[in-house]
Amino acid sequence: MRLWPHKRWKKVALVLCLIFIVMVVLSMYAIVSINKDVVGPIDVMNAGGNQTALVVYQPGLSSGPKDNAYAFANGLASAGWRVETTTASPEAPSNLSNYSLLVLVYPIYGGRPGEAEDRYVERLGDLQHIKVVIINVRWAHEIEDYMKQKVEAQNGTVLKSLLAGATDIRQAGSDIAPFPR
DSSP: OOSSOSSHHHHHHHHHHHHHHHHHHHHHHHHHHHTSOOOOOOEEEOTTOSSEEEEEEOOOSSSHHHHHHHHHHHHHHHTTOEEEEEESSTTSOOOOTTOSEEEEEEOEETTEEOHHHHHHHHHHOOOTTOEEEEEESSSOHHHHHHHHHHHHHTTOEEEEEEEGGGSOHHHHHHHOOOOOO
16 A cells, blocks of 8 residues: 555645645634633733733733733833733633722734633623723734624724724823822
């Protein structure tokens, strides 16, 4: 029994089939890995800050979501906020009564926000008019609108919606002034 064909067209067909199978397997792995909940620690910056913000990000295939989350958190901390940063997972805080601001940072996959971030927002339920900043790490206004509508449908107040590639995220964090709860 021969595994490798002798005719050229059969070799080409076999190679194309193998490439297709590898691509399907890699795509399935990527979809599963990017949409899983990743439990991360809660990192606290400026523990003595005036008001407290919760920054929740979904890790992505690149470091973009984490980098943008920490850039915004650093900006908030430099403006006098206590900032808690963590990943979107079932372990992330869901009781937001101790927070003045919720920041959602998410990657875009398949034309939608990452599913872990989407599930986290769903778990929060009624946001009780907490102020929310949305940070989209890609240039996609439609996705920005999707998350904004989702937050508003759950009684959140969208303070800002930012596109990471078009905004100095750290500066945007510094520009958030303390506001009454």
